[in-house]
Each structure stands twice: as C-alpha cells, then as structure tokens.
Amino acid sequence: MFIADIVGQPGRRAVKELLPGLRQKHGLDLVIANGENAAGGSGITVKTAEEIFSAGVDVMTCGDHLWDQKEVIELLEKEKRFVRPANYPAGTPGQGSTLFSKNGFAPVGILNLQGRTFMAALENPFPCALAEIDRLKQSAKIIFVDFHAEATSEKVALARYLDGKVSAVIGTHTHVQTADEQIFPGGTAFLCDGGFTGPHESVIGREIEPIIKRFITNIPQKFEVAKGRVLLQGAVVEIDGASGKALAIQRVSEPLIEPAV
Numbered sequence: 266m267f268i269a270d271i272v273g274q275p276g277r278r279a280v281k282e283l284l285p286g287l288r289q290k291h292g293l294d295l296v297i298a299n300g301e302n303a304a305g306g307s308g309i310t311v312k313t314a315e316e317i318f319s320a321g322v323d324v325m326t327c328g329d330h331l332w333d334q335k336e337v338i339e340l341l342e343k344e345k346r347f348v349r350p351a352n353y354p355a356g357t358p359g360q361g362s363t364l365f366s367k368n369g370f371a372p373v374g375i376l377n378l379q380g381r382t383f384m385a386a387l388e389n390p391f392p393c394a395l396a397e398i399d400r401l402k403q404s405a406k407i408i409f410v411d412f413h414a415e416a417t418s419e420k421v422a423l424a425r426y427l428d429g430k431v432s433a434v435i436g437t438h439t440h441v442q443t444a445d446e447q448i449f450p451g452g453t454a455f456l457c458d459g460g461f462t463g464p465h466e467s468v469i470g471r472e473i474e475p476i477i478k479r480f481i482t483n484i485p486q487k488f489e490v491a492k493g494r495v496l497l498q499g500a501v502v503e504i505d506g507a508s509g510k511a512l513a514i515q516r517v518s519e520p521l522i523e524p525a526v
C-alpha cells in the first residue's frame with residue numbers, strides 16, 4: 266500500500282488509527298508513505314517519522330518540503346527507511362532509493378523522484394529514474410516509484426516512460442486524488458496523484474480562510490493545518506512477485522471516524 270502525503274497531526278492520527286484495519290483488510294505486505302508534510306504540515310522531524318514508522322509504515326518518501334524542518338538532516342544521514350527525491354544534485358545528504366526486504370517476501374526497491382514542471386529545477390528525473398532502476402534491478406524485481414510532481418503531464422509521461430520497467434508509479438504533491446488508476450500495457454500500475462492523508466475540510470490540508478485571503482490580497486498568511494473530515498488516501502497495488510508486474514490497483518480514501526465530542 267502507498268499512503269499519500271501525511272499532513273500534520275490529523276494525518277498521523279489517521280495512519281495510526283486506520284492502518285491496522287487496512288493491513289488486515291487488504292493483506293498488506295509493505296506500506297510506503299509520503300511524509301513530506303508530516304510535521305505541522307511542513308517537512309518531517311525525527312519524532313514525527315518515528316510516530317509514523319511505529320504506526321506500521323515500513324518506508325517513507327518525501328518531496329519539495331524536504332528541508333522545512335532542519336532536523337531532517339538526522340533522518341537523511343541515519344534513517345535507512347527514509348528516502349528523498351533521487352534527482353537532488355550529487356552530494357545531497359540521504360538516499361534517493363532503498364531496498365525493503367523481510368522474511369518470506371521478494372525484495373522491493375523504492376524510488377522517490379521529484380518533477381521539474383512548476384517546481385524547483387532539480388536534475389532531470391527521466392534519466393535519473395533509469396539509472397536508479399538499473400541499480401535496484403540487481404537486487405529486486407519489484408520496484409515502486411513515488412513521483413512527487415505538480416504537472417499531470419510530467420507524471421503520466423514519466424510513468425509511461427517507465428512502463429514495464431517498474432511495478433508501480435504513484436504521483437504525489439498536488440494533494441488532490443485523481444481517478445485514473447490503471448495498469449499500463451507493460452504491467453506498470455499508475456495513479457497520477459494519490460491525494461493526501463489529513464483534514465479534507467480544507468484547501469489541500471490547510472485552513473480555508475487564510476488561503477482564500479492570500480489569493481485575494483497577495484499578503485502572506487499563516488497557513489495552519491485544518492482539522493475536519495480526516496481521510497487516509499492512497500492506493501493498494503497487487504504485484505506478482507515472480508515477474509514484478511502489477512496485477513491490480515485500487516484507490517483508497519478511508520474516512521477516520523472520530524468520536525463525537
């Protein structure tokens with residue numbers, strides 16, 4: 266399973282409360298989550314990462330909010346389960362991909378990439394993806410890609426480019442779940458954007474009013490993480506361990522039912 270961008274405390278709470286049930290319901294072997302908004306909506310800290318790992322997430326990816334919390338450096342330097350976009354310039358701390366293995370299961374390569382359209386000018390993710398996949402293929406038949414990008418065209422193009430080379434490409438960053446889940450002819454599962462895990466009575470996870478005000482006035486506002494209607498979003502992908510090809514992909518948008526106060 267892939268869990269799309271976990272936003273702040275409500276997002277972490279959703280993972281904690283809903284993941285055990287989802288693990289059981291879908292028979293999940295591996296859970297990957299994007300954690301770029303885990304700490305107060307901006308970036309990730311050691312403590313928030315630990316909270317998410319202990320809730321049952323096996324590997325975490327990131328994105329353009331990577332540097333928002335300065336202690337991320339500790340995760341980048343020490344945490345084997347934490348992956349940042351691979352197309353940051355050479356010499357950037359941390360890893361762009363990792364291998365996940367556990368007893369009785371085929372090893373899985375997890376690759377994180379960031380888009381360049383309407384985003385910071387990182388290295389080109391297309392050749393970077395090929396190089397990383399070649400390396401991962403030496404140890405794993407199953408490869409999962411979190412492509413953190415703004416433009417739908419860039420996401421579809423990269424996923425089509427990687428069709429047959431990886432098991433799944435799921436997009437993140439826009440925080441709006443798309444309804445285009447499919448398996449390409451080469452056997453790669455695809456979803457343009459997984460959405461986000463957090464409060465949906467919001468503008469992509471933040472309080473509504475300050476965002477509207479910012480669009481009207483252009484005056485910077487404090488964007489607090491919203492509270493209401495928490496959903497855990499992402500997708501479950503079924504992969505054939507022998508071939509590494511995807512067999513099925515299903516979107517997930519699971520409400521967190523909170524006790525009435």
Ligand SMILES: [Fe+2]
Nearest residue numbers: 270301302438
């Ligand atoms: Fe995000």
Ligand SMILES: [Fe+2]
Nearest residue numbers: 328329330438
């Ligand atoms: Fe992002």
